[in-house]
Amino acid sequence: MSASNLPAQPDGARERIGVYVCHCGSNIAATVDVEAVRDWSAEHLGDRGVVVARDYKFMCASTGQELIEQDIKELGLTRVVVAACSPHMHEKTFRGACRRAGLNPYLCELVSIREQDSWVHTDRTAATAKAEAIVAGGVYRVAHSEALEPFRVPIDPATLVVGGGIAGISAALEIADAGFPVHLVEREPSIGGHMAQFDKTFPTLDCAACILTPRMVTAGMHQNITLHTWSEVTDVAGYVGNFTVTIKHRARYVDTALCTGCGICQEKCPSKVVDTRYEAGLGYRKGVYTPFPQAVPKYPVIDVENCIYFEKGTCGACKKLCPTGAIDFDQKDEEVTVKVGNIIIATGFELFDARRVEQYGYGRMPNVFTSLEFERMSNAAGPTAGRIVLRDGVTEPKAVGIVHCVGSRDRNYNNYCSAICCMQSLKFAHLVREHTDATVYEFYIDIRAPGKAFDEFYQRVMEEGSVFVRGRVAAISDTVRLPDEEAHQGRLIVSVEDTLAGVQRRIPVDMVILSSGLEPATDAQEVARRFGITCSADGWVIERHPKLDPVATMTEGVFAAGCALGPRDIPASVANGAAAAARVLARIQEGELALEPIRATVDQERCSGCRICNDLCPYSAIVYHGWEQVSEVNPALCQGCGVCIAACPAGAISGSGFSDVQILSQIDGLLTALGGAPPGPAVEEREAVPA
Amino acid sequence: MSATFLYYPGCSMDGSARAYASSLEVVCRVLGIDLHEIDDWNCCGASEYVSLSQAKAHALVGRNLALAEQQRNGSSTLVAPCSLCYVNLAKTDHYMRKDRGLAASVNAALEAGGLAYTPGAVKVRHLFEVIVEEIGLDAVHAAVTRPLAGLTVAPYLGCLVTRPDYDGRWASKEHPVAFDRLLASLGAEVVDFPLRTDCCGGHMTQISPDTGFELIRRLVDAADRLGADMLVTLCPMCQMNVDAYQGEMNRHFHTHHHMPILFFTQLMGLAFGATASELGFGSEVVSARHALGRIGIEVPVAEPPPDATDGPPVRPRREKKPQGLPMPVMPDETEAVR
C-alpha cells in the first residue's frame, strides 16, 4: 500500500502538523542525526500535512515549549508531533504547551527516539533512519487523533487508612487534623504496629512508648477518626473519589459499649498462651487479652482458639467476673460499608522467619534470639522486665553476638538490604552494654548508617567498647568442635571469617541475636489485589514513580506509606504517612479530579457478552450487566492500557486516544518510511476487522 | 512389590565397603529392590580428577552416564550408594544441562569411545534418597522383624547428599531429619546429632592428615558426648575415614574414642532379621561388637575384642532446659520427611 491508499484527510480541513525533534543534549543527538530527521520530515511528510519541522537542543525546556506554542499561534498548527523521550517523561509537558497555545492537548503526539532508539543503538545511520520512521508513524497517527476532554469525578472527603502502625497513624492524624473523616483499619486488637513493641528507638534512643502512646491516644479519641481494630477490609468497589469499602469487624466477644478496660477478665482468665505476636514469642498472654497496657482501644478481645469456653463450653470466668457484664459470647463478626474518596495502604512489614537460615539454629538452640524477641526482652514492660537474660530466664550473658543481614542481602532468601537492621543492631549493642557487663560482638558485612546522626551513633557504640567483626556469620553451633573449646561447653560458638584479619574465628558467646530482615506482610499480594495495586516480586508495593511520586501507586486514589513500600525506619515511615496525607488532602480540597480521557469504551451493540475482557482488565474496570448481557468499562477505573481492546473477539471495544485507525496508521507510517509497503487493505477497511 | 533402578556401585563397593555391598543385597532382597548394575562402569574420579582437568573429569563421568543411558531398561533413575560418586555423576549431568559448551565437548570426547550422552537422560539419586522416597519409611518399618530397641545411634550423612543438591530436592541442607526417621523406623534410638552433615575429612586424611584427624575427632567426640553407641553412615568414604583412621586419630590427639561407624544398610539388615555375618559385621576396624552385644546381637570375631577399658565412655545425655522463657514455636515437625 502506498501513501495514497491512506484515507484522505477531509478536504479543506487538511491538518497542519508541526514536527519537533529533540537533541536531548547529546542523549539523542550523539546517535541520531537530528538535523537530518528534521529535514527528512519536512521533505517527505509534507504531503501528510507537515508544515513545519524543527530541531532543538532541549525541547522540554521552556524555550523549547515556546517554539511549539509560537508555531501553533503563528502557523495555525492543528496537530503536533514531538520526537524526544518516552511519553512517561514528558507527554504532560508538551500537551501542556499545546493547551497554553489553545490546541487540545490530545492532538499532540510524543514519539520516543531516545529510549526506543538512541539509547539502544550505536549505528548512527540506522538509528537516524529509525528515528525518521518513528516520526513518520507519529505524523500518520496524529492526523487521526481526536480532541478529548478529561473526565471529572467528585472526591468523597473521607479517607480509608489500612494498617495502624506508625505510618498509618501519622497519615490518619494529618488528615483528621485538617478536618476530614478517616477510617483507620487495623487487624490486631490495638493500633501501634511494630513500634509499640520497642523499648528505645535509634539513633536518639527516645523511649518508643513515650513518643508513640500520645499519638495512639490522640488517634483513638479524635473526633474525625473512626477506628476499626480487630478488623480487615474484605472488599473494595468503585474508583477514585468514590470507593465503597467493606470492613469486617471480627467479633471481640466484648461489648465495647460496656467494657471499661478494667482488666479483671485478663487477670482471671485461666488460659495462658505464648504470645507470638506482640511478645514475639518471648512472653505469654491470656485467652482474653489486650496486647499491651497502653493499647488503643483499651477493649480486650477473646482469642477463641485459646478460650476454654469456646473449646469446651466450660469456664466463662471472664463473663462471671466482669463487673459491667461486657463479655458477650454470642457476638458475631460484622460487616460495615464505608464510602471513601481515597485510600492509604500502610500495612507495614513482618520479620523474616529466622528458622529458615538453619545454620543459625534459631528454634533449635535456646539462646539464639530474634531481634524482635530482644526488643521485648530489653523493654522494661516486657516479659523479663528489661533484664537481658538467657532463655532460662535468669542467667545474664557474658558475651553476646549480634548477627547482621539475617535473611537479607542473600540470594537464598531476600536479595535486598533491609535498611534498618544495621542501626537496630547498633542499638542492641548499646542496650546490652547498658544493662550488662557482657562483651558484645557485632558481626557485619557492611555497616549501613546513612541517616542523620546514624554514623555518629555507630561511633558511639564503638566507643562504648563493642567489638566489631567484619564477616558474615557462617554458622552458630552449640557443639564443641576444637579441643581448646572444651571450656566453652554449653555456650554458643559463632563461626565467622574475620575478613579484615583474613582468618577464620570461632567466637564463644552465651547469647546470639539475629537481626532478621524485613519482609512484606504475608498477605501483601492478596491485599494488593484487593486494592487494585501492584507489588514487586518481593511483595513491596510499587510506587507510581520511585523518585518523583514515591507515595502514590499506579492506581488513582490509592496511596501507600511506611514499610508497605519497603524497609524503612520510623522517621521515614512518619514522613511517608504525612506525604500520603498531603496528597489526599490536596485532592479533597479540589473537590473533584480530572482524569485522563484515554479510556476504553464498549460498543454495547457489538458486545456479545462473552466476558473475556472482564477478568483480563488489570484494574478491574469492566463490569458485566447480567440482565443485558453486555460488558461496560467504568471510565474512572480504566487506565487506558488497551488489554481489553486487543482481546475482544467481537471488536466491540475501542479506545479514545488509541483507536484502531490511529494505531494502524502509525504502523503504516513506520513501514512506509522504512520503504516497505505494508500488505493488506487500507486502514479504513481494516478498522472493522476484529484484532 | 518391586522397584527397578540403574545402579552405579563405585569402586569402594568391592573394596573397603564390602559390608555396605553385602548388606545392601539383603536390604534389596527384603524390600524388593532390583538394582541393575551398569555394565563396565569406570571410576567416578572421586575428588581428584576434577583438580587436574575439568574436561577429563567430566568426560570420565560422562562415560558412566552414557553407559547408563544406553542400558536404561524401564528405569532412568541411576542410583549410587556412595555420596562422592553420587555428586560426581549428578554434577556432570547438571553442568551438561546448564552449559551447552560443556555438553558439546563432553560428547565430543565420548565420541572417541563410541559413546554419547543426552544431558538429563538419567536422574541421578543417592541410594538413601531412593529408599526414603521411592520405597518409603512405611515399607521399611513394615519389614522390621527385629527392632533395634536399646541401640543408640548418631545419624551421620556427611556432606554431599544434601549439598550441593543441584536439583533442590532438600529443603534442609544442614539439619535434615530424613536419616533420623529412617533409623527410628528400625526401632533404634536416634540422638539429635548436630554434626550430621559435617565433613568426614574427605581426602584430607591423605593430603593433610592433621586436618583430616581433626575433622574425624569432632565427629566421634560429639557422638560420644551424646551417648551414641555408634555412628551410622551412608557413604563409603565417611565410613573409611572415621573407621580406619580413628586409631591414628586417637594417637594423634591422645584420646581414647571408640566409636564404631556402620552403614545404614547393615542396621536395616539387622532389623530385617538377617544375621550379622551376612551383613558384613565384623569387618569394621573399630568394632561394633560391644555395642551390638548389648542388644543381644552376636558379631563374629575377627579381631580380639576391644579392651574393656577401651569401651565407649559413658557420657551424660544432653539435658532438657529447665523452665524459662518460651522457645520459639517450630513448624510441625512431623510434616515432610525433609
Added chain:
Amino acid sequence: MPGSGQADPPSVREGDFLREVIAATAGDSRLGCCIQCGTCGGSCPSAADMDHTPRMLFAMIRAGLRGEVLRSTTPWMCVSCYFCAVRCPQEVHIPDVMYAVKAIATREGVMPDSTAPDFSRTFVSNIHRYGRSYEVGLAAKHYIRHYPLRLPGMAPMGIAMVTKGRMGFAPHRIRGVAGLRAILARAEELERDGATREVPA
C-alpha cells in the same frame, strides 16, 4: 607508575585473570559477584590449613595476583563439603572455582607446597591404568611416600583392613579401558584447544 619497570598496568592484569578463572569454571560461577562477606571462610572446615581463606583467594583473583593464586594451597585443601556453596549469599559456585584454579595450576605445573597434587596425580594414573581406583592401596602408597613416620602407628589399621577383606590387592580392570583412554585423550586435546566451553564475553 612511570619508570617502575612493571610489566602490565594492574588494571589490565586484574580483569584478565578473573575472566580466565570464570571461563575455566563449568556453568556460571558468579565469581564476579562475590561481596567479600566471608561466609565461605567462616564455613570452611579446612580454613585453618589454607594459606588464604577462600574469600581472600577470590579477592586475589580479582586483583590479578595470578602467581600467588596458582601457588596457593587453598584450593588443594578444599574438601568439597559444599557448606560455603549453600551458604554463600551471592550463590558463588565456590568449590567449582576451586577446581578451576587447581586445573589451571596443574596445567601450568605451578603447584603449592603440598602433597595434594601428588595424591590427585597418583589417583588419576590408577584410573588410566585400570578404569577403577584402588583406594586402600593408594592410601598406603601415599602414606609411605609422604608420612613415613605415621606408618608404624597405622600398621594395625592396615593389618585390620587386610584381614577383614577390605583391601583388595589389585583393582579390577574394566573391559573398556582402551575406549576410556581414548575418551580421556580426546578430552585433553579439546581442553588444550580451549574448546572446553564457550567463554562468556
